[in-house]
Amino acid sequence: MIHKKICMVGACGVGKTSLVRRFVETIFDSRYQTTIGVKIDKKSIQANGQDVTLVIWDLAGEDDLAQVRASHLRGASGYLLVADGSRKSTLAAALDLERRIRGVLGPIPFILLVNKSDLTDEWEADEALAGIVRLGWPNLRTSAKTGNGVEAAFQQLACRMLGNPGD
Amino acid sequence: MSPARWSRADNGDTLQDEQLSRLRALVMGPALDELNALRNRLDDPTVRAGETSQVIAEAIALRSRRGGELRQALQSSIEEALRISVQRDPHMLANLLFPVIGPAIRKAVASSLTGMLDALNKTLEQSVSVRAVQWRLESWRTGKSFGEIVLLRSLLYRVEQVFLIHKETGLLLGHEVAQSAVVRDADLVSGMLAAIQDFVRDSFAPAEAKDLESIQMGEFQVWVQHGPGALLACVVRGVPPHELGSMIQDRLERIHEQMGAALEDFRGDATPFDAARPILRSCLTGQLEHARRRTPWVLSAAAILLVLAAVTLGYIDFLGQRRWSAYLERLSAEPGIAVTSAQCGIRGCTITGLRDPLAADPNRFLEGSGIAPEKVSARWEPYISPAPQFAAARRLDAHKEAVELQGVFFKTASAQVAPEALWPVANELHLLLEAASAAGRQVNVELSGWTDASGLEAVNAKLGQERADRVASELAALGIPAGRLVSRAGGVSKSGTGGPKDWSRRRVTFRVVPAP
Numbered sequence: 007m008i009h010k011k012i013c014m015v016g017a018c019g020v021g022k023t024s025l026v027r028r029f030v031e032t033i034f035d036s037r038y039q040t041t042i043g044v045k046i047d048k049k050s051i052q053a054n055g056q057d058v059t060l061v062i063w064d065l066a067g068e069d070d071l072a073q074v075r076a077s078h079l080r081g082a083s084g085y086l087l088v089a090d091g092s093r094k095s096t097l098a099a100a101l102d103l104e105r106r107i108r109g110v111l112g113p114i115p116f117i118l119l120v121n122k123s124d125l126t127d128e129w130e131a132d133e134a135l136a137g138i139v140r141l142g143w144p145n146l147r148t149s150a151k152t153g154n155g156v157e158a159a160f161q162q163l164a165c166r167m168l169g170n171p172g173d
Numbered sequence: 174m175s176p177a178r179w180s181r182a183d184n185g186d187t188l189q190d191e192q193l194s195r196l197r198a199l200v201m202g203p204a205l206d207e208l209n210a211l212r213n214r215l216d217d218p219t220v221r222a223g224e225t226s227q228v229i230a231e232a233i234a235l236r237s238r239r240g241g242e243l244r245q246a247l248q249s250s251i252e253e254a255l256r257i258s259v260q261r262d263p264h265m266l267a268n269l270l271f272p273v274i275g276p277a278i279r280k281a282v283a284s285s286l287t288g289m290l291d292a293l294n295k296t297l298e299q300s301v302s303v304r305a306v307q308w309r310l311e312s313w314r315t316g317k318s319f320g321e322i323v324l325l326r327s328l329l330y331r332v333e334q335v336f337l338i339h340k341e342t343g344l345l346l347g348h349e350v351a352q353s354a355v356v357r358d359a360d361l362v363s364g365m366l367a368a369i370q371d372f373v374r375d376s377f378a379p380a381e382a383k384d385l386e387s388i389q390m391g392e393f394q395v396w397v398q399h400g401p402g403a404l405l406a407c408v409v410r411g412v413p414p415h416e417l418g419s420m421i422q423d424r425l426e427r428i429h430e431q432m433g434a435a436l437e438d439f440r441g442d443a444t445p446f447d448a449a450r451p452i453l454r455s456c457l458t459g460q461l462e463h464a465r466r467r468t469p470w471v472l473s474a475a476a477i478l479l480v481l482a483a484v485t486l487g488y489i490d491f492l493g494q495r496r497w498s499a500y501l502e503r504l505s506a507e508p509g510i511a512v513t514s515a516q517c518g519i520r521g522c523t524i525t526g527l528r529d530p531l532a533a534d535p536n537r538f539l540e541g542s543g544i545a546p547e548k549v550s551a552r553w554e555p556y557i558s559p560a561p562q563f564a565a566a567r568r569l570d571a572h573k574e575a576v577e578l579q580g581v582f583f584k585t586a587s588a589q590v591a592p593e594a595l596w597p598v599a600n601e602l603h604l605l606l607e608a609a610s611a612a613g614r615q616v617n618v619e620l621s622g623w624t625d626a627s628g629l630e631a632v633n634a635k636l637g638q639e640r641a642d643r644v645a646s647e648l649a650a651l652g653i654p655a656g657r658l659v660s661r662a663g664g665v666s667k668s669g670t671g672g673p674k675d676w677s678r679r680r681v682t683f684r685v686v687p688a689p
């Protein structure tokens with residue numbers, strides 16, 4: 007069975023850990039416990055008719071103090087770039103992150119996830135998102151709370167990593 | 174004519190030139206083409222390079238067969254090339270050397286460790302404790318050196334799990350578990366171990382510094398060795414010996430040796446690394462604890478019996494040790510005896526030391542000590558003890574010798590002696606008796622009267638006694654206590670070389686004997 011390392015990156019509190027828990031354990035917890043360092047999980051799925059185990063490195067979110075560690079990114083085959091749809095600033099952070107990751111890992115598959123799509127009242131990402139879509143980035147709206155788009159996000163990333171950008 | 178004129182057709186060509194070349198073509202025909210081709214081969218560097226490349230290997234082989242000049246000529250260039258290459262990327266050379274250099278270093282370290290073990294042996298030999306006694310017993314039983322046993326006993330451990338981890342991705346390449354070990358998801362453990370390594374490197378160490386080698390977690394230790402393409406991590410319960418590190422390192426080197434290419438090409442498929450499973454399994458060593466935990470009750474009963482036997486033996490041994498130390502104490506208290514080393518085990522006791530010839534016999538103290546004399550082998554070197562009682566005894570000995578060298582001589586058939594002739598003897602006897610009382614001893618002096626071989630036997634016997642009696646009474650007159658003097662007839666003396674009338678045979682001699 008093929009194993010692939012992927013990383014969850016994005017600003018603090020955008021829901022990286024929640025997305026992983028939803029994907030791996032299918033549960034959601036509204037309490038917030040910030041990740042320190044890195045937490046590793048895994049799940050096996052099928053992509054392109056092939057079994058693949060995703061080893062998911064859930065990295066601590068970036069804030070003013072801590073930056074994403076290049077050493078944790080090393081060896082990743084792809085990553086999920088997570089932003090919080092209810093906070094515009096996290097999209098700007100995502101833009102910046104993508105540029106830096108490209109510097110470390112080169113152009114590897116990634117998908118921009120605009121998370122917390124269930125918070126329609128506080129949604130403020132549309133405008134910024136429109137700009138990003140113009141860059142040609144693959145993107146998805148997700149909600150760790152409802153589970154919306156979560157499976158699809160990991161699934162699509164796996165397909166891209168295995169060499170089929172479609173699906 | 175310059176070569177350029179041949180190959181190039183200038184714009185300023187004259188008609189004459191054209192005609193000339195046509196003429197040349199006519200005259201030389203196909204040879205001209207060949208000539209041009211040849212020239213081309215010589216002039217065009219790419220063509221030349223291409224041709225040389227076809228023969229260069231054979232040429233080098235040929236040339237080196239003819240002698241070492243080629244090597245000498247190339248040496249400096251190659252050295253320079255190597256230097257530049259290492260400067261640009263030291264990792265390349267390091268990675269190439271990795272499987273080679275480790276064993277060499279370990280060999281050197283191992284030999285120095287052996288030396289250390291010897292030294293340890295010597296130090297331990299002198300130490301005494303209950304544990305040491307048990308270990309000694311075991312060393313005797315197993316025939317291993319004492320140092321080895323101490324190491325073994327103090328190092329109880331088991332390698333419960335091994336992880337082979339791809340260095341770049343932190344993905345698991347292989348995982349082996351000892352029986353009955355508790356296993357969590359190996360993929361996650363592998364990832365976390367890799368992450369911890371990154372964390373340590375990022376947080377504490379500059380890029381070139383040493384990697385993390387062991388992590389302590391409760392009763393477990395994780396020992397990690399780093400190679401250029403992979404990490405090998407062993408989860409160990411207990412206290413592993415230092416050699417475990419080199420063992421892991423050795424296995425890791427072997428894996429790099431066998432699977433270097435697979436490590437580099439790894440894209441998430443770990444199946445090629447199944448080939449490394451035997452190597453990984455060989456890391457699961459030190460199963461002592463494991464065996465103990467799962468012993469069936471029959472074995473446990475046997476073990477209990479063994480322990481009882483050992484305890485009994487230990488008790489007997491303990492009693493033996495007590496008697497032995499009592500004996501040693503008694504010996505050390507004795508003046509003129511100095512014990513330098515003593516050992517007592519199941520196989521017997523040995524003792525070495527110094528003993529003044531005047532000191533008491535050490536074997537005398539063995540009587541009633543509970544130690545069988547035949548179990549003790551002793552080696553005593555003679556020495557002069559400075560203890561005062563020995564000094565006096567030695568003085569007494571010297572005076573005894575001086576007295577016994579004295580002699581009183583007579584005329585033929587006479588027992589007459591001049592009192593002055595006895596003054597020197599009286600003086601020596603006086604000193605002897607003084608020395609004896611200083612040494613706290615009582616001595617008597619035996620006087621023997623001798624005759625020469627002339628005359629009748631019966632007369633001679635009487636004459637000998639007379640001579641001795643005479644000397645004794647004269648000495649008493651000179652102040653020597655008569656009670657200390659014992660006179661007897663010696664008979665016909667056999668000393669001297671002269672004939673039957675040898676003067677030296679007509680005499681009285683002295684012998685100092687302990688008083689009854």
Ligand SMILES: Nc1nc2c(ncn2[C@@H]2O[C@H](COP(=O)(O)OP(=O)(O)OP(=O)(O)O)[C@@H](O)[C@H]2O)c(=O)[nH]1
Nearest residue numbers: 019020021022023024036038040041067122150151
């Ligand atoms: N409503 C809603 N809340 C979410 C969603 N995803 C995450 N949250 C909440 O957002 C908070 C932060 O979520 P985490 O998953 O811990 O965020 P994170 O990105 O892992 O944060 P760091 O580890 O600090 O970088 C938590 O209180 C979550 O319950 C979502 O899709 N909808």
Ligand SMILES: [Mg+2]
Nearest residue numbers: 022023040041
């Ligand atoms: Mg988190």
